[in-house]
Structure formats: structure tokens, C-alpha cells
Amino acid sequence: MAEGKLYFRPIGFLYGPAADAAVEDGLALPLAGGPIAFTAAVLIEGNATNSRRRLFTAQALRNVRDSDLGAVLKRVTAPRPAYAGLSLTRPVLMGIVNVTPDSFSDGGLYDETEGAITHAAELAAAGAQIVDIGGESTRPGSDAVERDEELARVVPVLEGLAGSPAVISIDTRKSEVAKAAAKAGAKILNDVSALTYDPACMTVAAKAGLAVVLMHAQGEPKTMQENPTYDDVTLEVFDYLESRIEACVAAGIGRARIAADPGLGFGKTLAHNLSLLANLSLFHGLGVPLLVGASRKRFIGGLGQGKEPRSREPGSHAAAIAAAAQGVQILRVHDVAGSHQGLEVWRASMFGTEN
Numbered sequence: 001m002a003e004g005k006l007y008f009r010p011i012g013f014l015y016g017p018a019a020d021a022a023v024e025d026g027l028a029l030p031l032a033g034g035p036i037a038f039t040a041a042v043l044i045e046g047n048a049t050n051s052r053r054r055l056f057t058a059q060a061l062r063n064v065r066d067s068d069l070g071a072v073l074k075r076v077t078a079p080r081p082a083y084a085g086l087s088l089t090r091p092v093l094m095g096i097v098n099v100t101p102d103s104f105s106d107g108g109l110y111d112e113t114e115g116a117i118t119h120a121a122e123l124a125a126a127g128a129q130i131v132d133i134g135g136e137s138t139r140p141g142s143d144a145v146e147r148d149e150e151l152a153r154v155v156p157v158l159e160g161l162a163g164s165p166a167v168i169s170i171d172t173r174k175s176e177v178a179k180a181a182a183k184a185g186a187k188i189l190n191d192v193s194a195l196t197y198d199p200a201c202m203t204v205a206a207k208a209g210l211a212v213v214l215m216h217a218q219g220e221p222k223t224m225q226e227n228p229t230y231d232d233v234t235l236e237v238f239d240y241l242e243s244r245i246e247a248c249v250a251a252g253i254g255r256a257r258i259a260a261d262p263g264l265g266f267g268k269t270l271a272h273n274l275s276l277l278a279n280l281s282l283f284h285g286l287g288v289p290l291l292v293g294a295s296r297k298r299f300i301g302g303l304g305q306g307k308e309p310r311s312r313e314p315g316s317h318a319a320a321i322a323a324a325a326q327g328v329q330i331l332r333v334h335d336v337a338g339s340h341q342g343l344e345v346w347r348a349s350m351f352g353t354e355n
């Protein structure tokens with residue numbers, strides 16, 4: 001059947017008891033092991049420049065005899081093991097902690113360190129199961145930060161977080177920072193270059209037993225928003241993440257320790273970001289947990305009004321819920337308390353309050 005590669009986008013989602021009942025009756029299939037189920041799927045055959053789309057119901061899929069389809073179905077429906085010790089059956093919040101001079105008014109390293117430790121503790125108390133500590137701004141237009149500067153920013157914060165109930169994630173592209181972070185207790189390496197900026201990150205993650213987040217980006221932070229182009233953004237991002245997952249597995253980072261992220265805002269126009277958001281469920285075909293970070297990014301303001309990052313919160317909450325509704329397991333957010341409230345209300349309305 002397949003001409004070229006086969007991609008699979010689950011659609012028609014059911015939640016909670018309705019999902020369980022439909023799976024039981026063979027009318028739906030579990031998305032990444034549940035508790036969301038999908039009742040149909042778009043099969044995409046081809047590549048980024050030439051592809052064909054066909055819609056199948058979950059029932060009709062059972063009559064398709066194709067080994068590529070069998071393999072992708074297995075990846076899409078298989079339960080995801082715990083990631084960095086966290087169960088993924090409910091949305092997990094990753095709270096963002098920036099340890100960069102521009103996020104605090106008066107500079108001084110002591111204030112910066114204390115401020116970041118306090119902020120991380122507040123995020124954990126508000127419902128963040130992961131706190132992501134970053135000492136290099138990778139926003140559009142940012143310059144790279146020297147290794148020693150980045151180490152000086154993040155290591156005291158990581159040390160101050162020893163004993164925190166949250167899983168600690170280090171947002172870095174540098175192996176020396178990843179190594180120091182692992183030593184200070186970080187369990188996740190969140191790398192916006194998917195371990196390509198500094199290839200030694202791969203060895204550090206494998207040796208230290210870190211879980212990793214592999215994020216897609218086109219270009220370098222400084223220039224990535226100048227003229228990003230794709231033939232088909234979702235298929236190209238999918239292929240890239242798939243190849244990075246395979247590279248990590250080959251380097252000894254177990255599949256259970258890998259999460260994938262389409263990298264909203266990283267070398268993407270508004271249209272690219274919206275395509276990715278609308279097609280997030282495709283990425284379950286990677287067979288690993290998914291992470292999405294839309295929080296306060298420029299494209300949120302590009303839709304509503306929102307010039308100031310803080311005024312982008314309502315749109316950020318909507319994006320987080322839209323991602324969770326497609327089964328994205330981990331959401332990277334600034335406003336943990338607000339996101340937690342929004343997701344809990346969404347969950348209770350869609351799943352009922354029993355589980």
C-alpha cells in the first residue's frame with residue numbers, strides 16, 4: 001500500500017469513560033496507552049514535497065494489511081513508561097526558571113541565584129512536577145552565552161534545589177553544563193538543539209543516565225526567525241526528531257529516557273507554529289513522550305493582541321490545553337499555577353472527576 005514513508009495522525013478523540021468504552025468495543029484505539037482514545041486517523045504517504053492523505057476510521061484500520069501501518073500503530077498506541085520517574089497518564093507541567101540577567105532587574109549574581117531558587121520552589125508548590133533551569137537565553141535574536149558564564153549562573157541554583165520535590169531539568173546545549181547539572185542532581189537534559197550543538201552531550205547523557213528532551217529547531221537562535229522555510233513543516237520536523245531519537249538510542253540513551261518536542265517558535269513562522277499545533281498527534285508516531293512549549297511565545301501574540309509576553313497568558317493556556325487534548329504528555333510553561341488550574345478544569349470536564 002505505502003508509496004514512500006507512512007505517517008499516521010490520530011484524530012477524533014474521546015476522553016475518560018467514553019474512551020475506555022469505545023476501546024473495549026473496538027471503535028477506538030488508545031493514544032499512547034490512554035486515557036485518551038482516537039476514533040479515526042489520517043494516513044499520510046510520501047514525503048515533505050509530495051504526499052497523499054487518506055482518512056480511515058479506527059475500525060477500517062483493522063482491515064488494512066500493511067506492515068508499515070502495523071509498526072506505526074504499535075508506536076502510536078503503546079503505553080509510555082514513566083519518564084524521569086514521572087507517570088505520564090495525566091499532563092505533567094514543566095515550570096520555566098530563567099537564570100539570565102535580563103529576567104531580574106538589578107543584576108547581582110547572589111540575587112539572581114536566590115531569586116531563581118525561590119521561583120523554582122514556588123513553581124513546584126504550584127504543581128510543576130519538573131522545573132527547567134536555563135542559563136542561556138535561546139529566544140529569537142539572542143547571542144550565545146559563554147560556557148563559564150552559563151555554569152556560574154545555573155550551578156548555584158541547581159545546588160540550591162537539592163531536596164526539591166520537583167524533578168530538575170537543565171535547559172542547555174553544552175556538555176560541560178549538562179555534566180555539572182547531572183552532578184548537582186538534574187535528571188533531565190533539555191536541549192533545544194537535540195544534542196547537535198555539542199555532540200559530547202550525547203555521551204554525558206548516556207553516562208549520567210539522564211533523560212533527554214530532543215527539540216527541533218531550524219537555524220541558530222540569533223538568526224532563526226529571519227526566513228524559516230519548509231516544504232511540509234510537520235513531516236520535516238517528524239523526520240528530524242525520528243533521526244535524533246535513533247542517534248540517541250545508538251549512543252546508549254534508552255528509548256524510555258527520550259522525549260521529543262517540535263520546538264514551537266524555533267525557526268518557525270506563525271503558519272508553521274499553527275500547523276504544528278494542529279498536527280501534534282502525528283508525533284505520537286515517534287513512540288516517545290511528547291513535550292510542547294508554547295508559553296508566552298511571539299506567535300501567541302501574533303494571533304491575539306499580546307505585545308507584552310505576560311499578556312500572552314490566556315493564549316498560552318489555550319495552547320497547553322490544545323496540546324494536552326491531543327495527548328501531549330509534558331507542557332513547558334511559565335505560569336504553572338494558571339496552567340494547572342486550566343488543565344484541571346479541562347480534565348474534570350472531559351474525563352469526569354473519578355480518575
Ligand code: YH5
Nearest residue numbers: 139213215261263264293296297298309
Ligand atoms: C521549548 O519550546 N523553549 S527557550 C520567546 C518568548 C517566550 C519564551 C517572549 N526552551 C523551549 O521559552 N525547551 C525554550 O517570547 C525550550 N521546548 C523545550 N524543550 C524559549 C522560550 C521563549 C522564547
